[in-house]
Amino acid sequence: MGLGPCNDAGRAYFAGARGSLEETRYHLLLARDLHLLDTNVYTELETGYESASKMLNGLIRALKHKEDARIKD
Numbered sequence: 001m002g003l004g005p006c007n008d009a010g011r012a013y014f015a016g017a018r019g020s021l022e023e024t025r026y027h028l029l030l031a032r033d034l035h036l037l038d039t040n041v042y043t044e045l046e047t048g049y050e051s052a053s054k055m056l057n058g059l060i061r062a063l064k065h066k067e068d069a070r071i072k073d
Helices: 008-033 039-072
Strands: none
């Protein structure tokens, strides 16, 4: 299974996804600080955020490396 081409639209899509992920993290922090989220729930959601962030950043890096390799060829 290939990663497919990473064109301008693809880069914009993943940049938007990363922005949305960061916005979600901000809302989690705000909800915790306003005592709308229990600390245990916040910790569980923060762990999920960290996991999703690592996966998304890994995908973005993989696509960039694939594109860089294609440019060199």
